[in-house]
């Protein structure tokens with residue numbers, strides 16, 4: 001587990017001419033759901049392209065603890081599911097490590113069962129708010145024991161029969177939407193989720209693919225109403241997981257800011273609920289060609305060809321936040337190399353990720369010489385296109401707070417800064433992107449991980 005491993009300092013240094021063709025690992029959101037729904041559905045699910053990051057593997061372990069059979073044969077993951085409504089009581093607490101998605105979706109999935117399930121995680125996950133999931137579960141009749149402020153550890157015990165609810169999601173969160181829908185799978189009747197702001201729609205699409213009786217209606221204002229008929233049959237599927245756009249973001253921004261770069265990233269998920277970063281970087285003047293757009297397993301995918309570009313500052317509207325919520329740290333890095341000012345709005349959800357990403361980014365930028373201002377829910381970054389003076393000549397390391405995206409984003413920053421950029425811990429990168437260092441090195445990026453304990 002990453003939280004038992006000694007932190008490892010990592011440093012990135014100025015690089016030139018990144019080049020080559022890569023494939024990033026499978027999408028994390030789809031991978032979690034593939035294991036969950038495959039573990040729940042009757043019959044066999046076969047998955048290729050699964051992200052083998054620690055977050056996703058913890059979801060697999062939780063499904064095994066509740067009765068699913070999961071094995072890897074060659075490149076394929078083969079799941080024998082237990083059948084909707086038939087999960088077994090886990091004998092020990094379910095440990096989700098660093099993963100908000102794994103823990104929150106599983107709370108919905110199993111919390112409504114008439115037995116006890118306990119959820120634990122690492123120091124980062126234990127600080128994150130779980131009330132957003134526990135409130136709708138309480139309304140469905142679930143008894144909840146939680147730590148102060150509705151944090152982990154959490155123990156749930158569902159009623160004999162869960163009550164289906166109508167729930168308006170109070171914040172833009174695919175995890176909350178998904179948890180309520182998954183709870184609805186085991187409640188008789190129709191569970192309705194109203195989503196005022198659209199977030200990633202993998203749960204809806206994939207549940208329908210597994211055979212759930214689910215409908216989505218969108219009104220003129222874009223408010224979505226998702227209705228799920230509970231206690232239906234789900235059956236095993238064949239899933240090929242496309243490349244993760246959130247992992248793609250790091251090599252994409254690196255190629256834009258490192259002079260002389262020309263890279264291609266193959267098989268990237270282009271679901272429109274996930275492409276806000278690409279749109280924003282294109283608006284900033286980023287040369288990103290979207291090639292061979294195609295449909296694979298019900299999802300849009302494409303290859304991206306990226307050349308280094310002179311970027312300019314833009315204002316990123318609040319409405320775009322859900323489609324790029326995990327990409328703001330690396331967008332802030334791109335903004336540090338853009339001409340002029342970039343203003344990012346609608347960032348309140350960044351405060352409750354693996355770290356308070358808004359303050360972690362602002363502190364890391366300031367440590368490395370970038371002029372930036374942290375607002376309550378906004379970030380303003382004044383760029384320096386040639387990277388002159390950026391980085392930390394004294395070797396000061398960015399505090400990553402157990403947050404993989406902070407670690408990877410600042411390592412990307414070091415590739416175009418005059419001075420090196422160091423991060424205090426790179427072990428968490430394995431939660432979402434174990435191949436990060438190898439892929440970046442293959443493109444010619446100058447990064448190193450030290451085998452010593454960070455300060």
Ligand SMILES: O=C(O)C1=C[C@@H](OP(=O)(O)O)[C@@H](O)[C@H](O)C1
Pocket residue numbers: 028029030100101172173174175176178200325326349
């Ligand atoms: O549903 C998902 O797979 C995810 C939803 C988002 O979280 P929120 O629902 O908290 O916005 C995102 O940040 C996370 O990485 C993955």
Ligand SMILES: C=C(OP(=O)(O)O)C(=O)O
Pocket residue numbers: 055098099100101102326353354405432
């Ligand atoms: C927020 C993230 O994940 P999670 O909520 O699953 O921990 C992320 O991967 O950036």
